[in-house]
Amino acid sequence: MKIDQLLALRVFVRIAEARSFSRAADSLDMPRPTVTKLMQELEKHLGVKLLQRTTRRVTVTAEGAAYYERALHLLGEVEEMDALVARSHAQLRGRLRIDIGSSLANAILIPALPDFHARYPDIQIHLGVGDRPVDLIGEGVDCVIRSGVLADTSLVAKRIAEFDYVTCASPAYLTVHGVPAHPEQLAQGHGLITYFSSLTGKPNPLLFRRRRETFEIGHSAMLAVNESTARLTALLAGLGVSQTYEFLARPHIERGALVPLLREWTRPRHPVHLLYPSNRHVPEKLKVFADWAAGIFSQFDDRFFGSPRPSVVGHLQPSA
Known part of the structure; x- marks a missing residue:
């Protein structure tokens, strides 16, 4: 029996990474029965069990682990060949799944x-917008484009x-x-708005530094939110004092x-970081997106003192 071995390899790699037939089928936009059949045919063709299912x-x-490493390398070579041909015809195509925090999506990227x-x-962009942790492989x-301390160093x-x-x-x-x-006066009779992590649920207090002095205020805040646009809206609604990105607050x-x-x-x-998996070949379409996104975000980068930074778009300006 002949099988589409290249397609079967792609399916096997996705299942191995996602640890799930259904999640692999969803990410490949394929019916679950097709994914199952391809895996059965691949294992029959090889005469070995690649996956253990419970x-x-x-x-x-x-x-399967040894086969996965070889398959990953081979698929990377195929993608590189495709990219070379695509570059020669000045065309890049396909879908990119990007995940980004809400305020960064609405104020900068979109x-x-x-x-x-x-x-x-x-190139079609499928944009996931939110601050929840994302399992890139699964x-x-x-x-993903995320702000703050990196949680996954892999x-x-x-x-x-x-x-x-x-x-x-x-x-x-x-x-x-x-x-x-x-800053000490904020702990006495002021309403504070803080940010809490979607990953840990831990609130982040307001932090103040001046030379050798440091103050952390707001461990028991009146309001804590887990999204930067909501924090800005709460400030405009008069709910309290907070710290927000300067480029978001500037027009207000x-x-x-x-x-x-x-x-x-x-x-x-x-x-702010752009992150992608380290264990796979980086497709050309992702490379061009990463370079383009870096250029867009550089316009808001406060490391470049004196460089012009555009204001955020109008629909991010709730009424006071």
């Missing part, structure tokens, strides 16, 4: 996508920006509660909807 999970056998599609009209995600990480913070509140809030002159400060506070106190810049 009711709860799929594991790779010793023979407004710039018309430029990407104009350059690469045959969910078939090509890359991924290839490319730092594409660093953002300054600003401490601020609405004029209405400050009229009622007063303008703090020192300029129109008087937010007031910057404690300017002589700083918080360390927030890094």
